[in-house]
Amino acid sequence: xxxxxxxxxxxxxxxxxxxxxxxxxxxxxRRYKKHQSLIQEGDVVQYAYFVVSGLLKLVYTDAxxxxxxxxxxxxxxxxxxxxxxxxxxxxxxxxxxIEDASVxxxxxxNYHQLCASLPKMAHFFLTxxxxxxxxxxxxxxxxxxxxxxxxxxxxLQRFPGLVQRVPKTxxxxxxGVSRETLSRLSA
Amino acid sequence: xxxxxxxxxxxxxxxxxxxxxxxxxxxxxRRYKKHQSLIQEGDVVQYAYFVVSGLLKLVYTDAxxxxxxxxxxxxxxxxxxxxxxxxxxxxxxxxxxIEDASVxxxxxxNYHQLCASLPKMAHFFLTxxxxxxxxxxxxxxxxxxxxxxxxxxxxLQRFPGLVQRVPKTxxxxxxGVSRETLSRLSA
DNA sequence: AATCCAGTGTGACCTACCTCACACTAAGCG
DNA sequence: CGCTTAGTGTGAGGTAGGTCACACTGGATT
Numbered sequence: 001x002x003x004x005x006x007x008x009x010x011x012x013x014x015x016x017x018x019x020x021x022x023x024x025x026x027x028x029x030r031r032y033k034k035h036q037s038l039i040q041e042g043d044v045v046q047y048a049y050f051v052v053s054g055l056l057k058l059v060y061t062d063a064x065x066x067x068x069x070x071x072x073x074x075x076x077x078x079x080x081x082x083x084x085x086x087x088x089x090x091x092x093x094x095x096x097x098i099e100d101a102s103v104x105x106x107x108x109x110n111y112h113q114l115c116a117s118l119p120k121m122a123h124f125f126l127t128x129x130x131x132x133x134x135x136x137x138x139x140x141x142x143x144x145x146x147x148x149x150x151x152x153x154x155x156l157q158r159f160p161g162l163v164q165r166v167p168k169t170x171x172x173x174x175x176g177v178s179r180e181t182l183s184r185l186s187a
Numbered sequence: 188x189x190x191x192x193x194x195x196x197x198x199x200x201x202x203x204x205x206x207x208x209x210x211x212x213x214x215x216x217r218r219y220k221k222h223q224s225l226i227q228e229g230d231v232v233q234y235a236y237f238v239v240s241g242l243l244k245l246v247y248t249d250a251x252x253x254x255x256x257x258x259x260x261x262x263x264x265x266x267x268x269x270x271x272x273x274x275x276x277x278x279x280x281x282x283x284x285i286e287d288a289s290v291x292x293x294x295x296x297n298y299h300q301l302c303a304s305l306p307k308m309a310h311f312f313l314t315x316x317x318x319x320x321x322x323x324x325x326x327x328x329x330x331x332x333x334x335x336x337x338x339x340x341x342x343l344q345r346f347p348g349l350v351q352r353v354p355k356t357x358x359x360x361x362x363g364v365s366r367e368t369l370s371r372l373s374a
Numbered sequence: 375a376a377t378c379c380a381g382t383g384t385g386a387c388c389t390a391c392c393t394c395a396c397a398c399t400a401a402g403c404g
Numbered sequence: 405c406g407c408t409t410a411g412t413g414t415g416a417g418g419t420a421g422g423t424c425a426c427a428c429t430g431g432a433t434t
Contacts, residue, residue: 125310365393
């Protein structure tokens with residue numbers, strides 16, 4: 001379990017055994033079943049999560065009860081309601097399991113400690129955050145410039161495999177189109 | 188000029204005079220006139236920019252020649268085509284002046300040096316990047332859930348003042364609606 | 375076997391927004 | 405001063421995509 005995390009971190013910064021031993025004390029492991037929630041709207045957000053296995057969705061439910069998927073999180077991804085996490089305010093989104101999942105949990109205090117005590121880890125998180133930011137900007141561009149069909153094709157390219165694992169209803173909620181429209185695109 | 192940068196950084200991390208002296212050696216100043224470009228599509232992106240004064244737009248031009256505004260950058264904002272900057276590849280977007288602007292330029296090498304030599308600055312950039320990521324996610328949510336009119340009102344709230352400084356045509360390109368539709372929303 | 379329900383397809387109609395076209399104003403410039 | 409150009413408003417008609425309704429399949433539950 002933890003070795004997956006180490007492998008993931010070492011893609012960015014090398015760590016000695018001692019360093020990783022220190023790192024690992026900051027995390028805890030947890031398992032969730034399909035349909036369980038890691039975060040529910042209104043919760044105080046305790047953790048950022050690293051996904052070891054399984055598949056999550058980060059969801060915002062609007063006033064009319066419709067679900068919108070901000071992000072999927074699969075193996076090797078970090079996810080949380082980061083806005084609520086960093087400011088320790090209540091979640092506006094929920095984080096749910098689409099498949100059974102194993103995750104590694106990082107409380108905010110531990111995150112700060114880790115960054116302070118091991119500059120390498122600050123650098124690691126900076127890299128991850130930067131890439132996340134760039135990815136989010138590409139998604140914005142996609143929403144601004146592309147039609148539903150084009151966005152669908154972009155997702156096929158960027159996340160091959162995801163489409164197989166996710167019901168089309170959820171994919172539609174990620175693309176920002178109705179289930180019915182997505183169903184008609186394949187043509 | 189540079190004192191604006193110092194003030195900005197010290198909102199996140201305090202610096203001694205010596206530390207700021209070191210920091211400041213990593214940056215250069217530059218001025219641009221309205222309609223000039225800091226980055227053009229196809230350029231190798233040399234700098235990330237801190238906006239001291241003025242107003243910029245980060246623009247993607249699609250195949251049909253239509254402009255889409257990924258982001259505005261006003262006083263105290265950092266901007267660049269970050270994707271191209273971090274990977275030192277060619278820009279897919281351009282960064283243009285809407286008003287005369289003074290900016291502070293940070294080459295990628297200096298950025299890395301600065302983070303390595305002064306952990307405080309790594310922490311500063313991590314904070315900025317995180318907040319940028321959160322902001323981008325909110326924009327995604329806005330595009331997924333809200334109508335053109337709602338998005339317009341959200342921008343009014345989040346960036347009061349911006350609407351006065353920016354022609355409606357550009358605001359429309361930011362909101363993802365046509366100029367004409369935006370014009371009809373005021374009702 | 376009978377039932378339930380998640381997931382999906384599809385037809386019919388509706389609407390938010392786009393595009394095209396034209397008009398008007400205010401500002402910069404020879 | 406007249407001319408151009410940027411910025412904006414507004415009408416008319418088109419379309420991508422939404423909503424509602426119903427049907428079908430396959431896996432899970434009893």
